[in-house]
Amino acid sequence: MTICLAWLPTCTVFSDVDFNREIRPILSKHCFACHGFDPSTREAELRLDNFEGATRDLGGSFALVPHQPKASEIVTRIYSDDADVLMPPPESGQPLTDAEKNLLRQWITEGGAYSAHWSFVAPTQKPLPAVKHSQWPKRPIDYFILKQMEAEDFAPASPADPAQLLRRVALDLTGLPPTPESAARFLANPSSENYEREVDLLLATPAYGEHWARMWLDLARYADTKGYEKDRHRDIWRYRDWVIDALNQDMSFEQFTREQLAGDLLPERTDDQILATAFHRNTMTNEEGGTDDEEFRVAAVKDRVDTTMQVWMGLTMGCAKCHSHKYDPISISDYYSFLSYFNQTQDRDTESPFHPTPTSEQAKAIAAQQDIVTLASKELNGRPADFDSKLSQWKQQFTKTPLWQNLKLVESTSEAEVVLKQQDDHIILATGNRPERDTWTLTFELPALPDGKKHRSLRIEHFPKSIAGGDWADKNVAIRDLTVEQIQDTGTPKKIILSNPRATFSQRNWEVAKLINGDNSAGWALSPKFKNPQNCILDFSEPIAAGIIRITLEQQYGEGLLLARSRFSASPYPAEWLIAELKPNFEEIFWSLSDPQHSAKKKKYQTELAKLAALKKAVTRTPVMAELPAAQQRKTKINNRGNFLDLGDEVTPNVLEIFGNFPDNTAPNRLGVAKWLMQPENPLTSRVMVNRIWSRIFGVGIVETEEDFGSQGLPPSHPDLLDWLAVDFREQGWSIKTLLKTIVTSSTYQQSAVATPDHLSRDPRNRLLARGPRFRLSAETVRDQALAISGLLTKQVGGKSVMPPQPSGVWKTTYSGDDWKNATGPDRYRRGLYTYLKRTSPYPAMTTFDAGSGEVCQVRRIRTNTPLQALVTLNDTAFLEAAGGLAQRMQQSSQDLEKQIVNGFTMALVRKPTPRETKRLLDLYASLAIDEEASKSLLQASALSEGDPRLVAIANVLLNLDETLMK
């Protein structure tokens, strides 16, 4: 018997032994390690985990002979005085108690029948038990609870005081205290109907989803960083918001499951359904240098398997990674068969694949902008009727005078003696030894143009080797300075002023304008796009007639960054026709000329397109699950001893069939796994979820070991209640809100939490629920409540994680360049759920109150009560500022000190203080001696510019009361 059942009636020899409740735990604890399911550790070829094994002929002897304890070797062995014969062997250190021995004997006498472990049989609803105190039950739950209470000679506690009940239910459903309006409304008439109305209202507030998301995020091992050594930032907060939204919509748990496990495999999946799969992308990614990606990919896949089984079925698969489970029927090959469904995603210790995951506001804005762009595009592309004929007419001028006239090189000099050769296509090849740096002087002939046209612009083209040939390899080009001179008839050069520089591409910090800015520390360069043709265009300040020009190119960067293949050309056409692009678009030029609106339309289109791009760019990309294409799917092999390098036999994908077969007509993938988890034959999923919710409300689950429903876990305190709830949950369409309402409207829940000496001596842990639940609030609720009471709470739902104040120097992790910047605006007072969680350095005030670090799936938090917690609520900035806020509210509520104190107390605890409590606080107020300087400091520490520092101290006390920290 385990300790938790100590309050159950000790079994009498007259009643039948219950195999699952009484015998299996003994066998599991004392026998299965050597005589269990795992063949590799099985001793003497004996297994005691099923009837066939226990009754097998072992060469003339039998471990178990039904109804014949004397013929059963088990009985002989457990009662033996001979240390060599005795079982369990003395060195195991776990002898059976006399009671256990007698139970085993009685069981064999009664026939030694086995039945499946209780949780491996699908739940059914039993009729409500008959109870004596039949007025008390309000809900079916109450019959089961009362039945057990009465069996143990307990009576239900009186109903809780309405103020305390309202506070309890508000904290349970929303993680926040009731609003003053709700309190006023309910306390005016605390009837059952009004209570139910408040419950409905609480379930409808967004705060409900925020609060319950936290439970799920613990399971999902949600964090804002990737874990391991580097532990860099990860954008996965959209997943957190998905959970909040899903809960607020009361998405059915079935859909909630399907989308998180396999949203990417659903037909016509939405962005949100794909986002849901980030559930399993909360695994860690190791970015430490020199790590083996496969090792950490496999670790992540195993984590997904373990987490899936933990979260939905309350089973631990962990040990079956290395060897067959010793206690539960899960073999190492079962483990890897199940793992193979999860082994087919694209991620491999990488953050990718990502999916753009817009918020609903972003999605709306993008859709609206898309419409604007479509319209702008339509307007832009509507051509006049005779556009084409007019265009071809206009284009004729270029047959006579091309847009660009390539220039003939007349003479060239190179300081470094590079040989420059102009080819027929006018491209100038640089040949010979490539110098580090050089300055060229190139003399060109500007040809005469028809109709006396003059040259107005110069173009310099750069070509890569693949297009223009030549000896020199492709390299960046860096021209620091460009000078153009006209050689006049007199032979004297005249400098030509250049303007309006433009280029197809410029290197960062080497913009084309620097060619002519007179400063030759930088110029025009092309990296990294020097392997493509590029060009730049400059306008002459005055048109030039035919003649000779001299161009000086200063290429003094070093490393041989010279124009290896270039062409120079000039154009007589207007500057606005000459756009730096690889191929002039005559149509665009003409359109702009012929339609005065065109440029404006084009500009509008481009502006709107850029806005759309910016909106899309602002959308967070979240790591999601994505299946490998069929041809690339991985073969899954057993990892011997859990070692990913030591591979054994290949396995075929399968689920754990003892919990139901893989659903028919379903593809063998994660979507099938999700269906398998939710089908009615599955004995665990519903029980595990209702138990988890129950535990959050009552402090302990009906099955205390929420993480283990297997044979090593503790049996349920109220098995029929668990099954009733499990069936009801499924039948009510897997609605979590309905389940919660069922629980909180029960009489069981609404009892007073007062513990009598009798309670404390006979049921100290309140497993019988003969009184209402009372336990410490979670880390987040401790914070949120303080912020709500103080009026500081920012009520924004969702968004990026925030950084409320934390002491400097807490973040000092290797390599991370990320900084903790204490928020100053509304983000300073967001709910704890939104506090940035860095796995290797979680927020200290949270961990002190037992919050996890998101490293692994956390099924439940073990509550502690430590002095470090006292230091947080007494001295942490968040709580001091909350004290400041509460003090201010107290001061504003009345002129009268006593009223201020009574109001403050009521703001904190909903109920009114007793006269003794008021007096104690008034005495404290009177005794505090805070001088002017101290007063200033204390107000400053609590973020007040003015106020009563003694009220701040009172508020600090109110926020630190046991009653405030407990629900």
Place this chain on the structure above:
Amino acid sequence: MKLPLPLKKIQATTRRQFFGQTGLGLGSIALSSLLNQESPDEPTGFRIPAKAKSVIYLHMAGSPSQLELFEHKPALDRLHDTQCPQEYLEGKRFAFIRGVPKMLGSQFKFQRTGQSGQWVSDRLPHLSKVIDDLCVIRSVHTEQFNHSPAQLLMQTGNPLLGYPSIGSWATYGLGSENKDLPGFMVLSSGGKTPSAGKSLWGSGFLPTIYQGVQCRTDGGDPILFLSDPKGLNRGERRKTLDAIADLNRYQHEHIGDPETITRIAQYELAFKMQISVPEVMDIGRESQSMLDLYGAKPGHVSAAESAADPRTLYKGDDPTFANNCLLARRLVESGVRFVQLYDWGWDHHGSSPGESIDETLPIKCRQIDRAVAGLITDLKQRGLLDETLVVWGGEFGRTPMMQNNVRKNLVKGFIGRDHHPHAFTMWMAGGGIKPGVYGQTDDIGYYITENAVSIRDLQSTILHQIGIDPKRFNFPYQGLKQRLIGPSDEGKVIRDILA
């Protein structure tokens, strides 16, 4: 909090078969100790006679080179600058080495030291003077060759995050000797917390009350939130705590929950800690000669603590580690069970002069040499060494080859070694450990040739010395009997080094 009873089922090698008649002798486990299972709050049944009361664990994060400090390998020196033979490369996984690297002889001289005459680097002159108090284990090996998993394996028994650290296990098993101080305290130096972060002193699935409390030495509160707000002096704080206590008592009279009484006690303890912690953390109370013994400097705030990138700063003569060593002694003297020191900056790959064997290692040695020797000497003088187990080491060793991914050849300031899990050196002192040298490696220090010591063995030995049977010590979680030493029974107490 009641917890399921820890189970003690251990598969002994002397397992008899249920139906066999060839039973072997009984183990000598004291069953009586296992029967005392009535109080689930106090784990029992694993206690054995303790040799040490407390542990000071000095973790050199990044992993110092054993080949420059404790492993004198003349054969390796002769191979210096030659190509590494293929046998050492085939089938091996390295973090950074690619292709064929060169062998790297020791960059520093060794000298014979102490009565044992063992070889120790000339970079450790002070430690050499107390070498006869140390048990130098040259044959440690690990399964992990990246920092974060290797540190986690060393400190939590699991390369993944989320498991309780050895200090948490120790305080869970034994509690604290001082009711005004946490049982497990952590100090770090070198400007950064180690790669695996605070998980190294996390409590994993154990209640958070057992997590390591990081004491800060950067001028702020030594423990987070220890200081009352400015403007509320001790007397006024006392008045508010009295009011909280009274109101809580009223509440308890009404509601009857024993948790309220616990809370009153915890607030009292918090008030006491506000005095006791700053006191114990104030090394200014030590004499000058004591400060000199360690090389400690009271009030020193390392520039690295506030630097944007402390990697550039850890090279200087920073006394933070020395201060922490002195603090460690003060803490164990006050009854703290487990003191963990992390010193950052020992990862000498040779990727830059700031992370090299030839330029950085001597500086790091200077930062710890006097301090560690001072700690041993001080503990000994006070008679505390017998009851304090001191452990020193990194998370793995370093390769006999030079790392070749940055520079292929030997260049000053770029001489480094890669991670080496197959053999490295740690040492223990005091706490019932016999001084001497244990374990051997081959001529170049690549493989262990004698008395291999696994991480499980080390953890088993540490638990054993503080009075915990490592095999029986477990915590039921997620259906498994979780143990520091993992599910298999491979870990053995290193009996040969016990005094």
